[in-house]
Amino acid sequence: MHENRPKSPPQHVALSLALSLAILTGAAGFGGGVITGRTQTGAVSAAFASDGGAPSGVDLSPVWRAWRVIDERFVPTSVATTSDEQPQDPETERVYGMISGLAASLGDPYTFFLPPVEQKQFEDDMSGAFEGVGMEIAVRDEVLTVVSPLKQSPAERAGLKAGDRILKINDTETRGMDITTAVSKIRGPKGTAVKLTVLRDGWTDTQVIEVVRDVISVPIVTTEVRGDVYIIQLSSFTANSPALFRNALREFIETGATKLIIDLRGNPGGYLDAAVDMASWFLPAGKVVVTEDYAGNQENISHRSRGYDVFNDALKVVILVDKGSASASEILALALKSHGKATLVGATTFGKGSVQELVEITPDTALKITVARWIGPNGEPIPHTGIVPDVEVKPTEEEAEAKKDVQLEKALEILEGN
Numbered sequence: 415m416h417e418n419r420p421k422s423p424p425q426h427v428a429l430s431l432a433l434s435l436a437i438l439t440g441a442a443g444f445g446g447g448v449i450t451g452r453t454q455t456g457a458v459s460a461a462f463a464s465d466g467g468a469p470s471g472v473d474l475s476p477v478w479r480a481w482r483v484i485d486e487r488f489v490p491t492s493v494a495t496t497s498d499e500q501p502q503d504p505e506t507e508r509v510y511g512m513i514s515g516l517a518a519s520l521g522d523p524y525t526f527f528l529p530p531v532e533q534k535q536f537e538d539d540m541s542g543a544f545e546g547v548g549m550e551i552a553v554r555d556e557v558l559t560v561v562s563p564l565k566q567s568p569a570e571r572a573g574l575k576a577g578d579r580i581l582k583i584n585d586t587e588t589r590g591m592d593i594t595t596a597v598s599k600i601r602g603p604k605g606t607a608v609k610l611t612v613l614r615d616g617w618t619d620t621q622v623i624e625v626v627r628d629v630i631s632v633p634i635v636t637t638e639v640r641g642d643v644y645i646i647q648l649s650s651f652t653a654n655s656p657a658l659f660r661n662a663l664r665e666f667i668e669t670g671a672t673k674l675i676i677d678l679r680g681n682p683g684g685y686l687d688a689a690v691d692m693a694s695w696f697l698p699a700g701k702v703v704v705t706e707d708y709a710g711n712q713e714n715i716s717h718r719s720r721g722y723d724v725f726n727d728a729l730k731v732v733i734l735v736d737k738g739s740a741s742a743s744e745i746l747a748l749a750l751k752s753h754g755k756a757t758l759v760g761a762t763t764f765g766k767g768s769v770q771e772l773v774e775i776t777p778d779t780a781l782k783i784t785v786a787r788w789i790g791p792n793g794e795p796i797p798h799t800g801i802v803p804d805v806e807v808k809p810t811e812e813e814a815e816a817k818k819d820v821q822l823e824k825a826l827e828i829l830e831g832n
Contacts, residue, residue: 547569644674707789732757767798
């Protein structure tokens with residue numbers, strides 16, 4: 415059990431990795447989920463003695479022996495460099511390193527420690543005050559991987575694509591690099607550049623892609639009308655995206671269009687609550703949108719439709735997905751597919767099927783930890799390999815270079831056929 419969990423359930427987010435580390439858009443962030451237990455920064459004994467001390471049945475003597483050996487014998491071979499914001503106390507540095515190692519030992523790319531600098535960056539980014547390249551990254555099969563470049567972002571303009579594997583950041587190899595370090599190396603002030611050595615499926619060799627950092631400002635919802643088909647393109651699931659989505663649906667009804675495309679391609683996710691709210695426009699009250707499976711650590715939580723359900727069965731809906739569709743995007747797509755409300759068209763999604771919670775470790779550090787798995791309305795987990803669409807459409811290199819949107823064309827063809 416999570417003894418320090420607040421009595422009211424935290425507002426979890428279906429959040430993909432770089433959203434939480436925020437090298438992309440600061441509009442989508444954590445609305446809650448912070449456990450309130452605190453330890454003291456810079457005090458080794460306090461850090462380990464709080465919350466009940468050492469865990470029962472665990473022999474920590476090797477840790478303390480290693481600590482003493484370092485105290486007694488370590489000789490630095492270079493002068494450590496540290497910013498004014500980073501802790502100067504070497505004992506505190508070691509504590510942070512131990513927590514990072516503990517998180518890394520779980521082998522979960524979505525669980526990691528946020529030291530003070532990264533935690534401050536997270537807080538700044540969640541308020542929208544940041545600059546970067548505008549992409550989401552994750553560790554997939556132990557390789558730093560692009561989940562999705564945000565639309566109209568520097569990363570997209572530079573040519574980065576979902577699924578690209580980043581082998582070097584500038585001249586530093588990413589093999590074994592944790593996400594926190596990768597983020598710190600990729601992000602930076604507007605106008606500066608970062609060089610990424612990238613390997614893409616279908617390439618015989620790597621390529622270096624230079625991205626010039628900028629202020630990240632991406633429209634959350636854009637709309638378009640194609641005859642009797644209304645298209646809603648959703649870039650992320652932010653706190654205000656339900657209201658924007660509602661306005662788009664109102665406009666859809668007012669245009670007299672009779673068919674709908676929801677474009678979730680390149681959408682890395684965001685607030686779970688936003689996905690549930692959007693699904694509620696198409697589902698009767700009480701229908702399961704998604705379930706959080708806590709594997710016995712606490713009672714599972716099923717998120718159900720709020721029953722806005724304003725459309726009848728005559729409405730034809732296609733949802734566009736691709737490798738950059740992750741987390742909340744996968745939740746919304748799978749919910750409408752499972753309940754027979756939409757046809758999925760495009761490419762297999764990313765496969766982000768877990769729930770993260772931000773837990774305060776000290777007043778200026780936090781642990782982002784996987785606490786549950788997403789289970790779809792069909793009772794099956796969102797697969798690690800991604801959701802396979804009903805109609806798979808994979809653009810050729812020639813079509814992509816010509817900017818021919820064959821996935822959208824297929825969606826329009828399906829709707830016109832109805």
